Amino acid sequence: MVRPSKNSRGGRVSIGFIGVGDLASKVIKGLLREDSDVTIYLSPRGETASRALAEHPQCIRLESNQQVIDRADMIVLAVRPEQLRDIMRDTTFPKGKKIVSLIAGIELGTLKLLLDSEAVYRLMLTSAAEINQSMIAIFPPDPAIEARFAALGNTLVFDSENDFELSTVGVCMNGWLYFLLHAMHSWFTERGMGEAQAKKLLIHCLKDISAYAEQHSLPFNQIGESIATPGTHTDAGLQMLNRHHSHAAWSAACEVVYNRLTNHTAQQ
Numbered sequence: 145m146v147r148p149s150k151n152s153r154g155g156r157v158s159i160g161f162i163g164v165g166d167l168a169s170k171v172i173k174g175l176l177r178e179d180s181d182v183t184i185y186l187s188p189r190g191e192t193a194s195r196a197l198a199e200h201p202q203c204i205r206l207e208s209n210q211q212v213i214d215r216a217d218m219i220v221l222a223v224r225p226e227q228l229r230d231i232m233r234d235t236t237f238p239k240g241k242k243i244v245s246l247i248a249g250i251e252l253g254t255l256k257l258l259l260d261s262e263a264v265y266r267l268m269l270t271s272a273a274e275i276n277q278s279m280i281a282i283f284p285p286d287p288a289i290e291a292r293f294a295a296l297g298n299t300l301v302f303d304s305e306n307d308f309e310l311s312t313v314g315v316c317m318n319g320w321l322y323f324l325l326h327a328m329h330s331w332f333t334e335r336g337m338g339e340a341q342a343k344k345l346l347i348h349c350l351k352d353i354s355a356y357a358e359q360h361s362l363p364f365n366q367i368g369e370s371i372a373t374p375g376t377h378t379d380a381g382l383q384m385l386n387r388h389h390s391h392a393a394w395s396a397a398c399e400v401v402y403n404r405l406t407n408h409t410a411q412q
Contacts, residue, residue, distance in 0.1 A: 158183040160216025164190035168222035170274035178295035222246040283308035
């Protein structure tokens with residue numbers, strides 16, 4: 145079940161990042177865009193990115209992961225799953241300090257066991273966190289976590305860990321859509337449309353779909369059917385897509401990612 149989150153961020157807080165890779169960097173930039181009261185402590189992992197971010201007056205790069213853990217009010221784990229156990233050998237997390245995991249595929253129970261903490265939460269976002277337009281999946285619910293990260297976009301708070309894993313598939317889908325857009329962009333430009341105009345067209349089409357779907361309670365397929373009525377150009381194109389089983393390919397891709405996530409969890 146998805147529950148609405150609170151929007152108030154509360155007072156000044158410091159957040160420590162263990163791991164400063166691509167997604168973590170985007171999250172940090174988004175936080176800095178919207179919150180002048182936050183202090184970001186950066187671990188030495190991801191040296192190039194952490195040094196670049198440390199140029200910002202609200203970011204402080206520390207010499208070790210343990211220093212980040214000790215000084216920050218809240219910890220964000222942003223490392224690869226296979227790196228987590230190495231970090232655990234060299235660090236200790238204080239009891240009660242909130243820990244937010246950006247690590248895909250490691251379930252909450254395993255994280256609590258490894259970190260020896262009950263104050264653990266899972267978070268998943270898209271690259272749009274950098275511009276404060278991300279989908280933000282949170283599990284389990286916690287008002288402080290919800291409020292702190294709400295500035296990054298639109299929060300979806302899950303009561304079910306399985307739903308949270310499914311939301312991670314949705315995050316991957318965002319990445320696939322860029323390749324679909326690239327294919328469509330190429331089709332338009334190969335037939336004479338300018339590159340900038342083709343990009344604007346596709347972006348406006350996406351905004352059109354999102355806005356219209358959000359205003360209607362109908363299922364997506366029924367909205368589509370109301371547009372692709374028999375004999376229309378839209379219907380002709382849809383028939384070709386169905387002939388090539390294009391929708392089945394998307395479902396198969398989702399299944400591959402979901403299986404990877406759940407199988408990885410089982411292996412921990």
